[in-house]
Amino acid sequence: MNIYIMSSNIYLRYGVVALAKLKGWKTIAYDLNNFHVEELTCDDMVILHVDVKNSYYARAISSINKKSKLLVLLEGTRDIVIGDADNVIKSRESLSSIIEAINFTIKKEKKYRTxxxxxxxxxxxxxxxxxxxxxxxxxxxxxxxxxxxxxxxxxxxxxxxxxxxxxxxxxxxxxxxxxxxxxxxxxxxxxxxxxxx
The missing domain is CATH 1.10.10 (Arc Repressor Mutant, subunit A)
Incomplete structure (x- = not known):
């Protein structure tokens, strides 16, 4: 199992990598432009950071979720609906909430639904x-x-x-x-x- 973090925010990207390292999870940081979705497996997990500045990341949600588990971190105060993700939380949640969301998503059994x-x-x-x-x-x-x-x-x-x-x-x-x-x-x-x- 691999865990990938994709965000246009470099601080968030490497913050999640450091956080995951403390828990013993191997997490790889990517920008969506350099990522090959077809290489994902159903055991892999992707953490995708979506905000208004990188709203084009939202277009990748469906294709990523068809191949692997998906946790979406939402930026900003306005709620944005993400129907295809396995789990969705706000990026400003506490570290313990983010760890809990990662744990939940890792353990979740994949159900495919369009x-x-x-x-x-x-x-x-x-x-x-x-x-x-x-x-x-x-x-x-x-x-x-x-x-x-x-x-x-x-x-x-x-x-x-x-x-x-x-x-x-x-x-x-x-x-x-x-x-x-x-x-x-x-x-x-x-x-x-x-x-x-």
């Missing part, structure tokens, strides 16, 4: 269209639902992913949009609003 399998088809469509910028009314018209029903489905999807509202999901937007999901039904030109024949 975001799309957590959501129903309708929730998947509504969430993905919302993240693409489609309005509630546009989604409601395309799905032949009331806007209130679309809001309800979107809220339920956000809660399943650990968020309270759609804004909580914006950081991992690219990952959510990559998941294959059904699309909104296309409308013929005659059905589109404002189109006269």
């Amino acid at each position: 975001t799309s399998s957590m959501l129903s088809d309708i929730e998947n469509i509504i969430l993905n269209e919302s993240l693409k910028g489609s309005s509630i009314n546009l989604i409601a018209n395309a799905l032949n639902l009331s806007p209130k029903k679309v809001y309800a489905y979107r809220t339920r999807a956000c809660k399943k992913l650990g968020g309270k509202k759609i804004n909580d999901l914006l950081l991992i937007r690219e990952k959510l949009l990559e998941d294959s999901c059904p699309r909104l039904p296309s409308r013929s030109k005659a059905e589109q609003p404002g189109c006269n024949l």
Whole structure:
């Protein structure tokens, strides 16, 4: 088993290495740009530090979690939803909390689950269209639902992913949009609003 720490913050990276060394764990520091995800095994563990400055790290969450155990350290005060990680804590937690999170993640049995399998088809469509910028009314018209029903489905999807509202999901937007999901039904030109024949 290998433990990898990836962060654009060099102090955090080497701090976690030093902390792990005290516990007898061999931890290797990497920057995500120099890391080869395909070399991971299911016994390995990755500690990934995600903040607003390195939000592109969030895009790697899904691919890393498919190959190994994943602990995400979140920076900042705003909660960011990470649906695919095995464990998520804030990077400003105490050292004992970080050690506890590492211990928990190491011992965790790997269960593979994709975001799309957590959501129903309708929730998947509504969430993905919302993240693409489609309005509630546009989604409601395309799905032949009331806007209130679309809001309800979107809220339920956000809660399943650990968020309270759609804004909580914006950081991992690219990952959510990559998941294959059904699309909104296309409308013929005659059905589109404002189109006269």
